[in-house]
Amino acid sequence: MASQVRFDYSLASNVISEDEIKSMEKITNDAKDVLLSKSGAGSDFLGWIDLPVDYDKDEFARIQKAAQKIQSDSEVLLVIGIGGSYLGARAAIEFLRHGFYNSVSKEIRKTPEIYYCGNSLSGTYLKQLIEVVGDRDFSVNIISKSGTTTEPAVAFRIFKEMLENKYGKEEAAKRIYATTDKAKGALKNLATEEGYETFVVPDDVGGRFSVLTAVGLLPIAVSGADITKLMEGAADMRQTCLNKDFAENDSLKYAAIRNILLRKGKSVEILCNYEPSLHYVSEWWKQLFGESEGKDQKGLFPASVDLTTDLHSMGQFIQDGSRIMFETVMELENPSLDVTINEEPVDLDGLNYLSGKTLDFINKSAMKGTQLAHTDGNVPNLSVKLPKQDEFSLGQLFYFFEFACGVSGYILGVNPFNQPGVESYKANMFALLGKPGYEAQREELMKRL
């Protein structure tokens, strides 16, 4: 059997009793039943459950073809999207491909440079990105499920103009790939009008659960990562999540333990990594859990730290500040690359005690030491073990967290699949920008500024 992403809470066993687990097991199994029987709130957004086995195979082939075309005719790919239309692709590419992807030589990378935009409203960022693209050949993947989100729409308008000026309208259209709703939204209309190749975000898959649709798959494929293996990993984890009982179902256990800790007053979960390549997996995870659970004045606040880096900035607080948090450590068990420390004839820096040791050994020692120190400081420590830095493991990890998130949301008693709270800032922003239809609200807001 292929090695599995696993969950381990043994270091937290001092704060969680067997009785608590027994009673949460029942609640967790009920939540799983609600999820799988599609009888809970938001049940029209459960397309992600079967996605790893039940996806559009023709579209999948089209994604691979489009990726090859982009690889052959572009030095740069711009991925325009925000939130769920951005974080999954970036998480995968940064985890699976070279840590200095855009900086290494083309001979090493072999695929186009990839830059992300439409994930902020900074003019400086866009201006500088235009400079980076320069006069090189480029393509654009505009990704927006709704097709109406302001940040990506603004960035797209700018790069669409740049493409049309460079290649002419007809040729530019062949370098624009639109991933959006199958029928509605401004982007869909634009794509139909201009003849762009389009990919579909299924109706029943919400943005933050969409990494295994064209949303994530096209940029990931362009980067040279193997999207077939990514789907296989997710499918493998799906089997476990759907079919195994609680005792052998780590995703269910993770959902259960985090809810036990929440009910004990731990209101912040910090996802930790010891590999820089996992940074954007944490960013993806924060949206997944934050938007799914943070509502009705409830939910764990999902935070993240990169370690050991942040031990030198946030370590003090975690060890010794307000006792409001627990940690979930993503542990990469077998990194694909490593470095060994050499012996120096004169031990001037005092590091000879590490000679012959690998960085991974030092890193894991730092991790274990930190886990014990934080446990002693009353920060319960959970761990998610990731066997390898490869597509199969990452596919498993994505599904592991998605399934836990759906179950955990139902344990919490919220609708894990909507995000009504996101609209408030948008309405204010539109009013302040003078968007037609927001006149009354604009007047009210202007009085407050």
Ligand SMILES: O=P(O)(O)OC[C@H]1O[C@H](O)[C@H](O)[C@@H](O)[C@@H]1O
């Ligand atoms: O894909 P889009 O429709 O452009 O949405 C992008 C993101 O922005 C929205 O405001 C939602 O809160 C997110 O859930 C979504 O992932």
